[in-house]
Amino acid sequence: MTAATPAPLFADLPGDISVSFEFFPPKSEKMEEQLWDAITQLAPLQPGFVSVTYGAGGTTRERTHATVARIARETALVAAAHLTCVGASKDEIAEIADQYWDAGVRHIVALRGDPPPADGGRFVPHPEGYASAADLVAGLKARHDFDISVAAYPEVHPEALSAEADLDNLKRKLDAGATRAITQFFFSTDAYFRFLDKVLAAGISAPILPGIMPVTSFAAIRRMSANTEIPAEMERLFDGLDERPGPRALIAAVAAADLCNRLYAGGVRDFHFYTLNKHEQTYAICHLLGLRPQP
Template sequence: MSPLETALGPIARAGAGLAKRPSVSFEFSPPKTPEAEESLWEAIRRLEPLNPSFVSVTYGAGGSTRDRTHRTVVRILNETGLKPAAHLTCVEASREEVDEVVQGYWDAGIRHIVAIRGDPPGKIGGVYVPRADGYANATELTAGIKAIGDFEVSVSVYPQGYPGNTIERDIDVLKAKIDAGATRAISQFFYDIDGYLRFMDKVRAAGITIPISPGIMPVSSFKGLKKMAGPVGITLPDWLGNLFEGLDDDPETRKLISASVAAEMCARLTEEGYSDFQFYTLNRPDLVYAICRVLGIREEPKEIAA
């Protein structure tokens, strides 16, 4: 047992009491350099034995990683036993260009797409102006994907509301995405569990029944987390900041805290009836691997040849 797992003993005991093995999925980012590609594949190989329900590969702002995303997803399909999903956005692209990407995925054997409207480069969380010849939003994008092939389409939900929207407006948008063909949803990361549960009560009360995976972000740098959370309107609770206070030069303790928080969130959500989690890995597998172990997710035993 690693030092990280040992330090998580109390949480591990909670995980051992879970009624059943949770289902997990992992999000990766396409590499920008040869060194980053090597790190990505180390992350994939590290997490592959945990048998996730699927893994997804993100799409840069404005489609900036289109080719890298495509290559990575196809390679996962061809070289691993994982079920890959490709993120796809519609910003700064025509319908024809997006449809070409979708058809390319279908032809390559990819059957799952994560449809997100996306943000233009340099305008994360800012005002979005669609192209006249493009898909206006994730709802139109979902319909366009389904018109090309019978993909599984995952879409995003925002427990704290998308910037500029109310929760009620976001629920109406989610309904429209489902009507367009979305089959499941993944939540933006969060740390307010009670707020997430209230959000989900409203979603289910609105008659929405598709699977929705809570998004879990284990991050060992609170400064980095604030940088990610701010532009998309995610509130970070004071207690979380207090846990990381004074630890700028202590990365090992930050890792322990990050894993503890994420594992405890999953244990609490499981007690509330949730059993399907999406982990935003940031291509750093060790924290996610340890948390999954805590939750009772193990590698399948390898058969020994006679």
Template sequence: MTRVSFEFFPPKSDAMEQTLWATIQKLEPLQPDFVSVTYGAGGSTRERTHRTVKRIVDETNLKAAAHLTCVAASKEEVNAVIRDYWDAGVRHIVALRGDMPDGPGTPYKPHADGYANGAELTAGIKSIAPFEVSVSAYPECHPDSANWDADIDQLERKVDAGADRAITQFFFDNDLFEAYRERVARRGIKVDIVPGIVPILSFKQIKRFAEMCGASIPDRLADRFEGLDDDAEQRMLVAAAIAAEQVLDLQARGVDTFHFYTMNRAELVYALCRLIGINPVAQAAAAA
């Protein structure tokens, strides 16, 4: 059975909040395993993330997962956030080391009194309450990893600390994902590796994200968006075709679980879910 999860980011304005909630209402009948809400660099969106997650818990039937980073914060500060999430009814955290407040590319420096990395954060979360914990994985190797052995070592530490699954950074070459899964399997690490899929709503935006996180964009994809900067309708059709090709190929390779980076937009993600056999189910309103 194919399963999906969705990722949102906390809105910065009333208009963006309306867009987000329209997206949530559109995607909720697809009954994802969970939905997650991101956490800005250096914890910059902590309050907005908490507010969004709390509203999902209170007003929908969705299982909400809160992103949490350990950068630029003490263990005491991070632990307080973890306890607040538990008290708010959240039972799933996406544990990430995070980027420095100045953003990707800034050398990482652990807080003197904080968790040093995602593995320590995962262990800390599990020591406070029996959360489900998802962690990150990198089919093209994390930019801070010296080599593949170091990268897989870090994944192994996170799994040993109690991680329940690993969700990958977005990628566009399925051979890279397959090679990554093989590396993990050869190491004997027993954890589900869930592919993170991002529809290309804006090629310029995705190119910028890819440059920041070390992901590659094949030339063949860039070529397909050539000349479409001012043609939103054609961009959407091309984006839908590319995403469909990717998820169908992954299905053919035996992948049955997907994590969609929605960019707070429902259209392409909804269509992709229908394409891979996820149909909407009528749901009763969440209990008051």
């Protein structure tokens, strides 16, 4: 007689995790309703912070500021604003930083930023701007005592000269005053834990939050992956589901929860979710991990 699995996969997880959520600024009234529905549904999970993204070249600057300011004004959530080096002088960034500080925003996600298509996909610093995310972090810290998060790449930034150069860049950002790093999304726990080993060997002790991306479109995941490995079993799991959004969403939630569960088994307790302004999958994953809403 075959023995049954000794314990349920998710039912008994204690919920001793901390979460944070990323949103993007809405482009229309309908999208704004979707965003605020997501914020309202996820807020009872008591995230440590929620961040709002920022388009290349400042294309969403005003919308990002309006969204972050509203979160800070109308909710009890800690709002974090993304800020990049792309297409802005140091004076312009200082003005934006002052506006956030005056609005009560104390957390910035400082990024070099993706270059606009007009630059041929190559980052070109503004003549009077910051040349790197590390320089941006230093400039922001000199302006105000922000809590700053930066980006990390378990499978190496596509433009990095080497894994060692990429790790050196992360160290410079943290040494400049950043508090924590948030990783690019990944699907291999081995890649994340190997990266943590290298981070610790480099003398970095700051938290490295894993960035979790639930699959909303597998074709989109392939486009965005760059250096990110997509395991063969994941390809098999999502085969044929891009035309079946209902089943895909259910399977994606369980797949992401399984990834988080394996990270949890390795000692991870802090998770950052790329929500894409949709609350159902992220809420389901948190529930599977034992997190419950608080009054």
